[in-house]
Every structure is written in structure tokens, then in C-alpha cells.
Amino acid sequence: MDDSDEVLKRIEQSKTIETLNLTNLELKALPSQLSTLTHLKYLYLDNNKLIFVPEIGSLIQLEELSIENNELSLIPEVYYNLKNLKSLNLSKNLLRLVSPSLFNSYQSLSILWLNSCGLMFLPREIGFLKSLEKLGLKDNALQEIPEEIGELSNLKWLNLEKNEIEQLPPNFIKLKNLNHLNLAFNKFEEIPQFFLNFKNLNILLFRANKIKQFTDEHVLGLANLNKCDLRDNLFVKNLKLNKPDFYNQLLTLDTFLIESGEIG
Numbered sequence: 001m002d003d004s005d006e007v008l009k010r011i012e013q014s015k016t017i018e019t020l021n022l023t024n025l026e027l028k029a030l031p032s033q034l035s036t037l038t039h040l041k042y043l044y045l046d047n048n049k050l051i052f053v054p055e056i057g058s059l060i061q062l063e064e065l066s067i068e069n070n071e072l073s074l075i076p077e078v079y080y081n082l083k084n085l086k087s088l089n090l091s092k093n094l095l096r097l098v099s100p101s102l103f104n105s106y107q108s109l110s111i112l113w114l115n116s117c118g119l120m121f122l123p124r125e126i127g128f129l130k131s132l133e134k135l136g137l138k139d140n141a142l143q144e145i146p147e148e149i150g151e152l153s154n155l156k157w158l159n160l161e162k163n164e165i166e167q168l169p170p171n172f173i174k175l176k177n178l179n180h181l182n183l184a185f186n187k188f189e190e191i192p193q194f195f196l197n198f199k200n201l202n203i204l205l206f207r208a209n210k211i212k213q214f215t216d217e218h219v220l221g222l223a224n225l226n227k228c229d230l231r232d233n234l235f236v237k238n239l240k241l242n243k244p245d246f247y248n249q250l251l252t253l254d255t256f257l258i259e260s261g262e263i264g
Helices: 005-018 032-036 054-058 076-083 099-106 124-128 148-150 170-174 193-199 216-221 236-242 244-251
Strands: 019-021 042-044 063-064 087-088 111-113 132-134 157-159 181-184 203-205 227-228
Touching: 005 032, 032 054, 042 054, 054 076, 063 216, 076 099, 099 124, 124 157, 132 236, 148 170, 170 193
Parallel strands: 019 042, 042 063, 063 087, 087 111, 111 132, 132 157, 157 181, 181 203, 203 227
Antiparallel strands: none
């Protein structure tokens, strides 16, 4: 049985269920029959070779859609009909740009993954996703984050690792519900002062930036964290040389990862 037969078989079997898994099939296109499965709520198309999949636009009951690791270079406008989506995964595609219309359309979205898409900027319309709780933007080429991210009042989990970000917009201070924030492998030279007032923050990952200072104030302000990864920053060597007592004190604290040899 070749891949196309396998796909049709799975679609036929899915006519009375809500989930369809077509991952890892080396698919370059989807059969038109997929558009008839208007009852589907969960559709997984990861690890194929899809370039364009307009058939999805008619699946208006979809709540979860994953098309990770394909070859999409744009998101068809028909996707904007998917008003019930709660989880959307477009990671590891060739998008580079994301249309503002994407964010206008998904008012119910709570999870959005756009990791490894070559994104160079994030549209300010990201602020329309009022229900968003998890946002993954790892491994892109972002140099800045729009002010409107501060409108995501329900955001709890944010990954901005491996970008080109030097600072966060002032409105970031409004994200009081954040409990997991990953800013590792960027270009920050200091820890934003407002983080010291983020009482719900449990995990702060700042590894491999260019942070020059870490003081008693930081230790006290970040004391509620379960984990703060500060390895491979400029201040570490400076503390070793000039404030060995403070450096050794930090090594005894479970919250802070300082030395590159540590695992966490």
C-alpha cells in the first residue's frame, strides 16, 4: 500500500471520529476528501513535505491543528475560518513572515507554536490573542517584540530562546501571569528590573546572553523562582575574579544556575 492509499484509508476510517493522524507519511499534498471531514476536532500532519494544504479551511470544528516540520511558506487565507482553534502548531516551516490576519482570526487560541520558522518580526496584531496561554517563538531571527505583547494578559508560558533580542518593550511588565519565561541565547545586557516584581514567575531562563551585572538585589528579587539559569553570561567571570565570596554564595543556592558545568 503506497502513501496515498494509506491516507485515503485513514480518512475513510475517520468519518465517525474526531481525530486524524497523518504524521510521518512523506506527504507532498493532501487528498480533496479531507475537506469532507467537517466533524474533525484534532488533526496532526507533522513531519511531511506539505507545501500548501487548503483542504483544511473547511474543517471549521477543528480545535487542534499541528503541521510541524513541513514546507509551508505561507498560511492560506482559508485557514482564517478556523474560529474554534485552541491549539495551532506551525513550527519548523518556511514561513519567514506571518500575516496579521492570522492573529485577527483566532480569538479562542490558547496555544501557538511558531518555533524555527525564520521569523524576522512579529506583527503587533499578536495582541489580539487574548486567550493565549502558551507562545513558542524559539529559534527565529526576531530582534524585537512588539509593545502589543503586553495585551496577552493570560500568557503563562513564553519561549523566545535563540533570537536576536536585546531588550523587551515596556508593556511586557503587564504580563503578570507569566510563570515560565525562556530568553536564553539572545543579546540582553541586563536583567529587566520589572522581573523582580513578577510574583508568579517560577522559571526564568537567561543562559548565554551578555548580562554584565548580577547583584544582591537580583538575588532577593528573584528569590521566589524555582529555577533561574544564568550560565554563560559576562557577569559570571567578573564575580569569580572580583567578588569570590558572593560568587561562592550563589553556587550554594538551588535556584540559580551559574556555572556552565552545571546541569539544569
